[in-house]
Amino acid sequence: MKKAFNQIETIDVAEAVDAVQTYLRDLQNRICHFVAEQEEDKHQFIEDPWQYKDKGGGVSRVLVGSSVIEKAGVNFSHIHGQQLPQAATLKRPELANASFRALGVSVVIHPLNPYVPTSHFNLRFIVVEKEAQLPFWWFGGGFDLTPYYGFVEDCVHWHQMAKNACEPFGADVYPTYKKWADDYFYLKHRDEQRGIGGLFFDDLNDWGFEKSFRFIRSVGEHYLKAYQPIMLRRKTCQYGQKERDFQLYRRGRYVEFNLLYDRGTLFGLQSNGRTESILMSLPPLVVWQYNWQPAANTPEEKLYKTFLPPKEWV
Amino acid sequence: MKKAFNQIETIDVAEAVDAVQTYLRDLQNRICHFVAEQEEDKHQFIEDPWQYKDKGGGVSRVLVGSSVIEKAGVNFSHIHGQQLPQAATLKRPELANASFRALGVSVVIHPLNPYVPTSHFNLRFIVVEKEAQLPFWWFGGGFDLTPYYGFVEDCVHWHQMAKNACEPFGADVYPTYKKWADDYFYLKHRDEQRGIGGLFFDDLNDWGFEKSFRFIRSVGEHYLKAYQPIMLRRKTCQYGQKERDFQLYRRGRYVEFNLLYDRGTLFGLQSNGRTESILMSLPPLVVWQYNWQPAANTPEEKLYKTFLPPKEWV
Numbered sequence: 001m002k003k004a005f006n007q008i009e010t011i012d013v014a015e016a017v018d019a020v021q022t023y024l025r026d027l028q029n030r031i032c033h034f035v036a037e038q039e040e041d042k043h044q045f046i047e048d049p050w051q052y053k054d055k056g057g058g059v060s061r062v063l064v065g066s067s068v069i070e071k072a073g074v075n076f077s078h079i080h081g082q083q084l085p086q087a088a089t090l091k092r093p094e095l096a097n098a099s100f101r102a103l104g105v106s107v108v109i110h111p112l113n114p115y116v117p118t119s120h121f122n123l124r125f126i127v128v129e130k131e132a133q134l135p136f137w138w139f140g141g142g143f144d145l146t147p148y149y150g151f152v153e154d155c156v157h158w159h160q161m162a163k164n165a166c167e168p169f170g171a172d173v174y175p176t177y178k179k180w181a182d183d184y185f186y187l188k189h190r191d192e193q194r195g196i197g198g199l200f201f202d203d204l205n206d207w208g209f210e211k212s213f214r215f216i217r218s219v220g221e222h223y224l225k226a227y228q229p230i231m232l233r234r235k236t237c238q239y240g241q242k243e244r245d246f247q248l249y250r251r252g253r254y255v256e257f258n259l260l261y262d263r264g265t266l267f268g269l270q271s272n273g274r275t276e277s278i279l280m281s282l283p284p285l286v287v288w289q290y291n292w293q294p295a296a297n298t299p300e301e302k303l304y305k306t307f308l309p310p311k312e313w314v
Numbered sequence: 315m316k317k318a319f320n321q322i323e324t325i326d327v328a329e330a331v332d333a334v335q336t337y338l339r340d341l342q343n344r345i346c347h348f349v350a351e352q353e354e355d356k357h358q359f360i361e362d363p364w365q366y367k368d369k370g371g372g373v374s375r376v377l378v379g380s381s382v383i384e385k386a387g388v389n390f391s392h393i394h395g396q397q398l399p400q401a402a403t404l405k406r407p408e409l410a411n412a413s414f415r416a417l418g419v420s421v422v423i424h425p426l427n428p429y430v431p432t433s434h435f436n437l438r439f440i441v442v443e444k445e446a447q448l449p450f451w452w453f454g455g456g457f458d459l460t461p462y463y464g465f466v467e468d469c470v471h472w473h474q475m476a477k478n479a480c481e482p483f484g485a486d487v488y489p490t491y492k493k494w495a496d497d498y499f500y501l502k503h504r505d506e507q508r509g510i511g512g513l514f515f516d517d518l519n520d521w522g523f524e525k526s527f528r529f530i531r532s533v534g535e536h537y538l539k540a541y542q543p544i545m546l547r548r549k550t551c552q553y554g555q556k557e558r559d560f561q562l563y564r565r566g567r568y569v570e571f572n573l574l575y576d577r578g579t580l581f582g583l584q585s586n587g588r589t590e591s592i593l594m595s596l597p598p599l600v601v602w603q604y605n606w607q608p609a610a611n612t613p614e615e616k617l618y619k620t621f622l623p624p625k626e627w628v
Contacts, residue, residue, distance in 0.1 A: 048605065062604045073604070189583045189592075252596070259573035260583070269503045269574070276605045278503075282566070284603065288596040290376045290387070291362065 011209045013127055013135050017101060020125045020213065021078060024105045027220045028076045031107055031121075032061055034224055038068040038231065045074070050274045055080035056101070060277040064284065068235050070112040073280030077273070078103045084128060085270035087263055098130040102271075104141075105220075106264060108281040109227075114247035115237035117147035117154070117195065117230060118254065120281070121223040122264060123216055139212050140202035142177065143223045144185050145230075146195030146254065148247045149299050150307030154230045155196050159313035161226035162199045165218045169211070177201045182310040187257055193308045194257045198226070202263075246300050249292060251283040258282065325523045327441055327449050331415060334439045334527065335392060338419045341534045342390045345421055345435075346375055348538055352382040352545065359388070364588045369394035370415070374591040378598065382549050384426040387594030391587070392417045398442060399584035401577055412444040416585075418455075419534075420578060422595040423541075428561035429551035431461035431468070431509065431544060432568065434595070435537040436578060437530050453526050454516035456491065457537045458499050459544075460509030460568065462561045463613050464621030468544045469510050473627035475540035476513045479532045483525070491515045496624040501571055507622040508571045512540070516577075560614050563606060565597040572596065 036042045043066035051057040058077030063069055080101050089096045104124035111118065123141035130136075145158050159178070166173035181200035186193055199219060204212050258265045258281055268278035294300035350356050357380035365371040372391030377383055394415050403410045418438035425432065437455035444450075459472050473492070480487035495514035500507055513533060518526050572579045572595055582592035608614035 046604070064604065071604075189586075189589045255569060255600075256573060256593070259570060272503075275503045279570075279602065280604055282602040284601065286569075286600045286602070288593065288598055288600070290360075290378065290385075290594055291590045 010134055011137060013101075013129070013137075016137070016209055016213075017078075017103065017125070017127065020103055020216075023213075023217060023220070024076055024103060024123060027123075028059070028061070028074055028105050031105075031224065032063075032074050034228065035063055035069055035072045035074065035109060038235065039066055043069070045072075048277075050277065052077075052079040052081075052274070053272055054082055058274065058277060060274070060280060062280060066112075068112060068116075068231075069109060071108075071110045071284040073106070073108050073277075075106045075277050075280060076104070077106075077277065079271070079273065081271055085267055087267040087270050088126070095128050095130075095136065098128045098136075100129070101127045102267075104264075106281070107223075110251070110283045111231070111235065113235055113237060114148045114239050114243040115234040117145045117234075118251075118283075119143065119145050119223075119227045121227075123220055124264070125216075137205060137209070138202070139204040139216050141216065141219060142181055142198060142200035143219070143226065144181055144195055144198040144200065145227075146250075147307060148250050148303065149243070150196075150303050151234075154233070155307065155313045157229060158196065158198060158226050161222045163314050164225075165199065165222035166215075168218065169207075169215050173215075174199075179310075185257065187253060187261070189256075189260070190253065192253070192304075193310060194253060196307055196313070197310065245287070248285055248287040249289055250303075251286045252288045255282055255286055324448050325451060327415075327443070327451075330451070330523055330527075331392075331417065331439070331441065334417055334530075337527075337531060337534070338390055338417060338437060341437075342373070342375070342388055342419050345419075345538065346377075346388050348542065349377055349383055349386045349388065349423060352549065353380055357383070359386075362591075364591065366391075366393040366395075366588070367586055368396055372588065372591060374588070374594060376594060380426075382426060382430075382545075383423060385424045385598040387420070387422050387591075389420045389591050389594060390418070391420075391591065393585070393587065395585055399581055401581040401584050402440070409442050409444075409450065412442045412450075414443070415441045416581075418578075420595070421537075424565070424597050425545070425549065427549055427551060428462045428553050428557040429548040431459045431548075432565075432597075433537075433541045434458050434460070435541075437534055438578070439530075451519060451523070452516070453518040453530050455530065455533060456495055456513035456515055457533065457540065458495055458509055458512040458514065459541075460564075461621060462564050462617065463557070464510075464617050465548075468547070469621065469627045471543060472510065472512060472540050475536045477628050478539075479513065479536035480529075482532065483521075483529050487529075488513075493624075499571065501567060501575070503570075503574070504567065506567065506618075507624060508567060510621055510627070511624065559601070562599055562601040563603055564617075565600045566602045569596055569600055 043063050045061040045063045048060040056079040061074045063072045082099050084095050084100050107121040109119050121143040127137040163174040177199040181197035184200045357377050359375040359377045362374045370393040375388045377386045398409050398414045421435040423433050435457040441451040477488040491513040495511035498514045
């Protein structure tokens with residue numbers, strides 16, 4: 001008999017989904033707590049629970065207009081769909097017309113201060129079920145950093161935490177997922193990286209569920225360890241209009257990446273997800289300036305020349 | 315013998331391209347003249363000639379920061395490529411691996427005053443050549459209007475001019491291309507129109523070259539007739555921060571449309587066109603605000619309820 005899904009292990013779907021959901025909901029709470037703590041008059045998140053058309057839904061949390069965080073979106077979602085969207089089946093045609101569950105946490109933090117990088121973090125768990133076949137599942141996720149002004153110590157720390165997250169799972173894990181992030185967070189039409197990368201992975205299941213889930217949690221725990229010290233170091237840096245203008249300009253790249261390339265965004269929009277939650281990742285204020293180039297020997301030029309090109313930070 | 319290309323008429327490619335190019339370059343000049351004339355201290359366009367990697371190139375003209383026009387891009391391009399990009403061959407697989415020429419004028423005008431709508435206009439001529447086969451060609455284009463505040467007389471005028479442009483070519487032309495614009499300038503993920511539409515057409519060749527080219531010119535001439543009186547009527551309207559905020563917010567939809575759906579943008583980026591010229595269409599300053607909704611019985615709500623849903627304006 002033909003094995004339709006290349007599945008290595010059968011899982012108890014209800015149990016696995018429950019375990020992942022419990023972890024992700026708790027992580028969402030802890031990330032929101034971190035964001036809300038960034039200033040003395042602790043800003044509150046708006047919380048929006050929503051329903052998905054087929055089944056399931058999510059809880060979006062958004063914080064805007066604080067003196068430290070201009071916009072933060074910390075989303076949890078768990079949707080059940082009748083048909084995997086095209087963004088997920090292009091590489092896996094055998095999964096077309098299969099029903100699915102997708103659980104995930106997705107975080108984008110756009111700080112006000114241009115010296116604090118934007119950070120993005122995502123974990124997702126997909127389970128596909130098709131009649132008379134074993135369930136097929138995989139994990140995906142990662143975190144990446146988008147600085148406007150580069151600081152070597154921040155980049156080294158960020159990647160050290162990414163490496164630490166991966167280390168217990170094999171020596172090749174960090175190099176592999178670091179390169180995947182470099183390849184993924186790339187704007188082909190600009191021949192430019194979105195930021196300094198970090199980790200990106202998808203289709204993770206060949207470790208089996210237990211080890212994969214442990215890895216997911218390790219990535220989750222290391223995201224805050226990676227971002228927290230950078231936030232603390234930079235959030236009080238003095239800046240002026242020049243730095244703010246550059247930040248608003250560079251945010252345009254964030255929009256271009258998310259709408260042109262980002263799998264999560266396209267998956268969400270194609271599966272008729274909740275648009276406001278999916279596009280929560282977009283920066284609050286953005287500038288497009290025709291053919292702008294940084295002047296020679298400025299910190300802005302240094303971002304392009306020194307920080308954006310992929311390199312080994314640790 | 316199998317007729318590989320569904321071509322109705324052979325044209326002299328060099329002659330046809332030359333005629334279309336002459337018209338489009340002249341039209342580009344006239345549109346720039348119109349834009350520059352919008353204020354007393356006539357602003358000048360920046361002109362950037364550029365080369366395409368394979369062959370050909372273009373002339374981009376951009377005006378920014380005038381007191382009437384916040385950003386205008388008036389592009390001419392004429393590129394020769396070795397291979398039609400995917401955006402053009404999805405529906406015409408027989409044209410894959412064929413070399414092509416693409417000539418076009420593309421215009422986007424983002425006024426400063428929120429009472430003046432953004433307008434978009436495009437004409438393009440594509441010729442595909444494949445060894446041992448007759449050349450295949452088609453025209454595409456149209457114009458559409460994106461108001462922030464709706465005025466019935468503006469919408470009626472805009473569509474009257476669209477209708478006038480089409481009238482000499484048959485009674486069904488305006489209804490057909492008006493509907494095509496309604497279908498095309500639609501943000502599926504918002505279930506929302508980009509604006510009030512106008513005309514959109516593509517794959518136009520079944521009239522033969524002469525009639526098609528006459529139609530193209532009629533569309534070109536009517537674009538300015540359609541936009542000019544609206545610009546004149548609205549550019550001196552008083553507005554405040556509320557209207558400006560709404561304009562910046564609505565501009566987000568413009569970005570979403572162009573990066574998620576627009577054929578010209580995707581064609582350009584996929585053919586490794588000049589990114590700065592392709593993305594010239596993006597507004598200069600944009601706001602994304604989570605889950606914003608217009609208040610009841612405001613002009614902002616009226617835009618959504620009365621003006622954006624497709625309707626017969628003439």
